[in-house]
Amino acid sequence: MSSRLPPSFVPSGRSDVEPFIAMDVLASAVARQTAGHRVVRMEVGQPGASAPTPVLEAAHAAIRGKLGYTEALGLKPLREAIAAHYGRAYGVEVAPDRIAVTAGSSGAFSLAFLAAFDVGARVAVPTPGYPAYRNLLVALGIEVVEIETTAATRWTLTPDMIEAAHREKPLAGVLVASPANPTGTMYSPDSLKALVETCDDLGLWFISDEIYHGLVFAGTETTALKLSPRAIVINSFSKYFCMTGWRIGWMVMPEILVRPIDRLAQNLYLSNNEISQRAAIAAFDPRSTIELDTVKASYAANRAHLLAKLPGIGFDELLPVDGAFYVYASVRRFSNDSVAFARRMLMEAGVAATPGPDFDRARGAGYIRFSFAGSEADIVEAVERIGGWLK
Numbered sequence: 001m002s003s004r005l006p007p008s009f010v011p012s013g014r015s016d017v018e019p020f021i022a023m024d025v026l027a028s029a030v031a032r033q034t035a036g037h038r039v040v041r042m043e044v045g046q047p048g049a050s051a052p053t054p055v056l057e058a059a060h061a062a063i064r065g066k067l068g069y070t071e072a073l074g075l076k077p078l079r080e081a082i083a084a085h086y087g088r089a090y091g092v093e094v095a096p097d098r099i100a101v102t103a104g105s106s107g108a109f110s111l112a113f114l115a116a117f118d119v120g121a122r123v124a125v126p127t128p129g130y131p132a133y134r135n136l137l138v139a140l141g142i143e144v145v146e147i148e149t150t151a152a153t154r155w156t157l158t159p160d161m162i163e164a165a166h167r168e169k170p171l172a173g174v175l176v177a178s179p180a181n182p183t184g185t186m187y188s189p190d191s192l193k194a195l196v197e198t199c200d201d202l203g204l205w206f207i208s209d210e211i212y213h214g215l216v217f218a219g220t221e222t223t224a225l226k227l228s229p230r231a232i233v234i235n236s237f238s239k240y241f242c243m244t245g246w247r248i249g250w251m252v253m254p255e256i257l258v259r260p261i262d263r264l265a266q267n268l269y270l271s272n273n274e275i276s277q278r279a280a281i282a283a284f285d286p287r288s289t290i291e292l293d294t295v296k297a298s299y300a301a302n303r304a305h306l307l308a309k310l311p312g313i314g315f316d317e318l319l320p321v322d323g324a325f326y327v328y329a330s331v332r333r334f335s336n337d338s339v340a341f342a343r344r345m346l347m348e349a350g351v352a353a354t355p356g357p358d359f360d361r362a363r364g365a366g367y368i369r370f371s372f373a374g375s376e377a378d379i380v381e382a383v384e385r386i387g388g389w390l391k
């Protein structure tokens with residue numbers, strides 16, 4: 001028998017997406033730790049804290065009961081709890097029927113992209129930005145239009161940029177996160193409003209990734225849900241709610257996409273994990289809020305420490321850290337290759353961080369992302385280690 005595979009046994013072209021370098025750094029950091037070295041982990045964008053106590057209690061109770069498939073769009077009590085959250089947090093009323101419970105915000109992205117865009121559609125995203133947007137859109141046969149942002153617009157997209165890209169060749173949608181990963185930068189309420197209105201006027205779907213809401217340290221967060229009934233709003237229990245491993249998030253759908261997304265969810269996933277859904281209801285319990293706000297206060301202390309200390313050790317060009325738990329810093333003072341710089345920092349200083357090319361293929365070699373979602377002691381130690389190493 002020939003050992004050569006016939007040409008049909010090859011991976012699809014659409015699966016040829018780029019790897020996530022952060023995951024390679026994570027693997028190297030774990031390998032260093034396993035070999036007995038001390039490593040301060042600032043490469044992963046996930047809370048160091050575990051889910052709040054009421055969530056853990058609800059999960060324990062759920063396991064003792066019967067678990068099964070739920071409705072494809074999620075358990076009604078969870079959809080109602082999420083709708084009530086919009087009332088409390090933003091003063092906006094939303095029908096629970098417009099809420100889809102998803103496998104993290106990642107699950108919401110695949111449903112939203114499939115429901116809103118046909119193959120060949122063009123979707124604009126800002127750079128620097130979260131790499132999975134680009135890679136998932138590419139895998140679905142959607143053309144990604146990367147628009148470079150700069151300090152001139154506070155690293156955000158503006159109506160002019162969207163209009164110019166649309167004039168060049170029509171877009172079908174625009175996707176932004178606020179606060180963003182890796183920059184932490186936020187749109188002001190007015191700039192978000194202007195962007196949403198431009199998309200509405202041009203007939204473009206506006207997808208708002210609000211996963212870092214609740215983690216805002218400067219400025220005012222506003223939901224796109226308030227700005228247009230056509231906005232697709234995506235959020236998650238992963239970040240503020242400290243539930244990354246539970247794989248649970250949600251999306252607020254425009255009316256016209258409810259049934260298409262329901263049909264897609266029925267066929268793609270059948271339903272979400274029932275334990276996580278039952279547990280997530282308890283994430284809105286006031287006792288959870290008290291615990292989560294304590295975690296948030298430790299991020300605020302970490303952020304203050306980094307903003308005070310990083311410039312003194314040579315990271316004097318930082319993007320605005322309005323929210324989320326990231327500092328995106330220029331490394332150009334030290335290196336023009338942030339992948340090599342991050343590797344050396346891991347091996348020699350014992351601090352893991354993510355190099356910029358994940359987030360910005362053109363300019364990322366000049367930047368590095370530090371996550372400050374770890375403990376306050378870790379962040380203080382990391383600064384000392386990096387400072388000593390760079391001396």
Ligand SMILES: Cc1ncc(COP(=O)(O)O)c(C=O)c1O
Nearest residue numbers: 045104105106130177181236238
């Ligand atoms: C901007 C942004 N959106 C979405 C996600 C996906 O998160 P999840 O699928 O855990 O909700 C992340 C994860 O880091 C992110 O940074």
